[in-house]
Amino acid sequence: MFHFFRQLRRKLLSNSQLSRYLFYALGEIVLVVLGILIALQIDNWNDQRKLQARQATLLTDLRSDLQETLDGLQFGKSLNAHTVVQYRFLMDAIDQNAPYSEQIDSAMAWLPMFHVPRFTRTAYESLKSQGVDILTNRTLKNQIANLYENEFPYLKEDQTQLEWSLHNTDKPVYINRYLRYRDNGDIMVFPVDFEKIKADTGFINFLATLIAIRAAGIEFYERTMAKTEEVIAGIDRELDNLE
Template sequence: MIKFFRKIRQKLLSENKFSKYLVYAVGEILLVVIGILIALQINNWNENRKIEKLELSLLKEMQENLRADIQDINTNIGYHERGIQSANIILQSFEKNLPYNDSLNKHYGKVPMIPRFLITENAYNSMNNAGMRIIQNDSLRNAITYHYESAFSFLMDWNEAEWNTQMQDHRELYRKHFKTFNFWGDLVPSDYDKLSKDQEYINYLNNRIGWLTPVIGMYKKNGIKRAEKLIELIDKELENREN
């Protein structure tokens, strides 16, 4: 192609057709410029396709991350509900002045269980690394940011506060009243009669019920419902992009 253009230029110059040569030269320059612009456009299109492909891939991955979070939250709720149930059983045995029964040991062990909320942030971290502008839909991008930076961040802070509180109780309360402490097993009281009348431990059980009840509600509202809503928003975005 280059040789072809060169022959045309040489022919025009040899025939002293300078004006035609200028017109041809300008046309050739325009042709080169158009070719460069087309190449740039194709390159930009390819880059945009890569970015869009990454965006859709990360959105699908985020849905899987959110489903894993919902499963983790449901597991934590189960622990909390069993903790409340066990605390009530222990309190009832104290109120009724029931004699010691080793069937209570499993309930002593369930009350202080502290499941950690392990948020799955693989997709969100990848979005941040790529730049959140990779999410083209402004409202979806804002919903994602709010979910991880506000709603789930609050859950993490609450869970951390619960962990720290319980660690303090373990050091001061459980070592005082139980022979051994096992996070996931039965606990054996050192002196059941003394424990059943210990106001500190009774207050602890009531406080544990009072603490875990709103935690469960918060997990359901700020955790599960928000995660399900975000999954739904991503579903709509993926459907719109595929149609």
């Protein structure tokens, strides 16, 4: 091919066909430019494919972490919701001056328990180390950042702190006063003096506060779960687009 062009160029020059030679030279320049542009376009395509592959890997890992977090939040919400049912049963029994029953023992057994949320951050930290701007979907990028930087910290550091505060102050007082741990080889049993509990205004106020904080926490669990599901759905759509 190049040998042919060289021969053609010599022939045109030897015949003094300057206009044709200029036309030929221009065509040769155009071919070179086109070749460069095609090479650049191929490089751009390759870079784009590499970027899409990196995004897909990061988003896949992030989705896995978020699903694990979502499963944990679902478990925590269910556990905390069950405790609220038990606490309200206990409060109703006190309000109605009900006699002691084994069901009251069962309800009291849930007093020390509450769920602390855990968030899997491995993929998000990897994303931050590479630069969040690697994600080209701006809306999804903002949703992910908001979830990890605002929603998760609020549930763990703010809402849960209310539980920890009560757990470390009033709760031990009443647990030590009215509950006795006993290992029967299967579960911990909690014999209680229910008549003293019904007469203890401090315990009743503590129980009411516990119910209010726990119920509010469940609402924040639900809100965080909804935000997490929204981001997972956005990741799924973006992964489809990257295929």
